Amino acid sequence: MIAGNKGQLGSDSEIVLGTDHELLAIDLDELDITNLSDVQNVVQDFSPHVILNCAAYTLVDKCETEKELAWNVNVIGPKNLALSVGKYGGRLIHTSTDYVFDGRKIIPLPYVEEDATNPLNYYGITKNEGEKTVRHTIDQHMIVRTAWLYGITGNNFLKTMLKLSLKNPDKEIKVVNDQYGSPTWSYRLARQISRLVDTDGQGTFHATSEGHCTWYELAGCFLEKMGVPHTLVACSSAEFPTPAARPKNSILENRHLKNKKMNIMRHWIDDLDRFVSKFRERLIDEALSDV
Numbered sequence: 171m172i173a174g175n176k177g178q179l180g181s182d183s184e185i186v187l188g189t190d191h192e193l194l195a196i197d198l199d200e201l202d203i204t205n206l207s208d209v210q211n212v213v214q215d216f217s218p219h220v221i222l223n224c225a226a227y228t229l230v231d232k233c234e235t236e237k238e239l240a241w242n243v244n245v246i247g248p249k250n251l252a253l254s255v256g257k258y259g260g261r262l263i264h265t266s267t268d269y270v271f272d273g274r275k276i277i278p279l280p281y282v283e284e285d286a287t288n289p290l291n292y293y294g295i296t297k298n299e300g301e302k303t304v305r306h307t308i309d310q311h312m313i314v315r316t317a318w319l320y321g322i323t324g325n326n327f328l329k330t331m332l333k334l335s336l337k338n339p340d341k342e343i344k345v346v347n348d349q350y351g352s353p354t355w356s357y358r359l360a361r362q363i364s365r366l367v368d369t370d371g372q373g374t375f376h377a378t379s380e381g382h383c384t385w386y387e388l389a390g391c392f393l394e395k396m397g398v399p400h401t402l403v404a405c406s407s408a409e410f411p412t413p414a415a416r417p418k419n420s421i422l423e424n425r426h427l428k429n430k431k432m433n434i435m436r437h438w439i440d441d442l443d444r445f446v447s448k449f450r451e452r453l454i455d456e457a458l459s460d461v
Contacts, residue, residue, distance in 0.1 A: 171218035172196070173203055173251065174225030178321035179265060182360040183222055187367065194218065198225070203247035206254075213254040220367050221251050223264045226297070230269070231413040233293040244296035245303055252307035261310045263366060266301050268317035268351065268378075269294035273417020277350050278382060280423035283315075283374045291414035301374070312366055313374045314359075317420045318388075321356030322449050331389045332398060332457045339399035347386035347404035351420035352378040355441040358434075365432050376422040379438035391439065395446040396453070 172187070174180040175195035184195045194216045201212055203225050213221070227233065227243040248264050255262045271281050272288040289295045304311050320326040334343050354377075362377045383391070386404045393400040407416065427433035446453075 171213070171216055171221045173201065173221065173223045173247075174198075176323070177224055177226075178319055178323050178326065178356040179316075179359060180222075180224035181323040182321055182357040183224060183363060186357070186360040186364050187222075190364075191367070203250055204242040206250045209250040210254050210257065213251075213258050213260075217258065218260050220260060221255060221262050222363065222367070223248055223251050223262065226265070228293070230291060230293045230416075233296065234291065234413045237292055240292060240296045241299075244293075245299045248300040249303040249307060252304045252311065255310060256308045261312070261370075261372075262304060262308065263312045263314060263363060264300070264304050266313050266315045267294070267297045268315060268420040268422055269417065270298040270301065270315065271417055271420070273349075273419040275419050277419050278421060279419070280382075280421040281376070281419070282423050282425045283376055290417055293414060294417075310372060312372055314363060314366070315374065315376050315422060316354050316359055317378045317422055318351040318353045319356050319359070320353060320445070322445075322452065323356075327385065327388070328392050329453065329457065331393060331400075332396065332453060333460055335393055335398050335400040336454070336457050340401060342401050342403045343389075344403050344405040344410055345386040345389045346407055346410050346416075347384045348406050349416055349418055349420065350382050350384055352380070352382050352422065353388050353438045353442065354378045354435075355445050357445075358436060358441050362427070362432075362434050365434060369430075369432070371430070373426065375426045376424045377427060377435060378422045378424065379435055379441055380424075381437045381439065382421045383438065388438075392442060392446070395442060396450060398454075
């Protein structure tokens with residue numbers, strides 16, 4: 171069972187997992203995970219061996235003001251899924267984020283699964299509490315932390331950069347150059363999760379691309395590969411203030427996956443190449459339709 175199948179990761183997970191598994195892929199219009207009785211009814215009827223939770227409230231800046239909604243989706247929702255697993259059996263794979271960390275580790279030292287969490291913003295607080303709730307509710311769980319996710323479905327940083335550049339290629343676009351992370355393709359992550367589905371392990375796993383860059387470096391690399399004229403200007407986080415503070419260091423190390431010889435994540439540039447090669451025309455068509 172995939173909760174949140176219309177988002178970046180959920181839609182790619184449906185493609186990947188649908189080849190070998192019987193799926194129930196649902197989103198908010200079919201199931202509100204914040205409603206325990208509705209969740210338990212669906213889980214009882216379908217009896218999934220694994221629930222993959224891709225549902226989350228991820229509008230980071232809006233979380234600062236829409237706190238009740240963020241808490242309900244990111245904390246109560248995972249708790250309801252975990253309670254349902256505890257009642258009817260199975261296992262929960264819950265997706266989480268680099269934002270559970272404060273990013274104060276010296277760059278380029280990565281965060282590993284055992285590092286202490288200390289979120290800077292309310293989105294990170296809710297995701298951290300969601301993790302704790304899952305751990306405290308059931309043993310049969312996996313928590314998968316990822317970062318800087320992009321994919322062909324929905325909105326993301328890469329699509330925003332593409333739209334801005336196509337709209338006015340001569341206009342300077344300021345992009346933050348002092349936050350570091352590992353851009354991660356949702357399709358690659360879905361394949362990694364598929365490996366986890368086929369094991370009976372539990373615990374917390376980091377799953378991001380290898381290597382790291384800044385948002386400025388990512389934007390430049392992507393637009394070059396897309397062959398789109400652009401004028402980017404590097405700026406600091408202080409020059410580009412946002413309602414929610416962002417961690418400077420979002421680099422995660424896939425230590426547990428590597429220790430278990432299960433890591434299939436590639437270097438971020440390799441996956442960006444594949445992403446552009448597969449979706450370039452579709453990305454441009456979609457961006458132009460919004461310009």
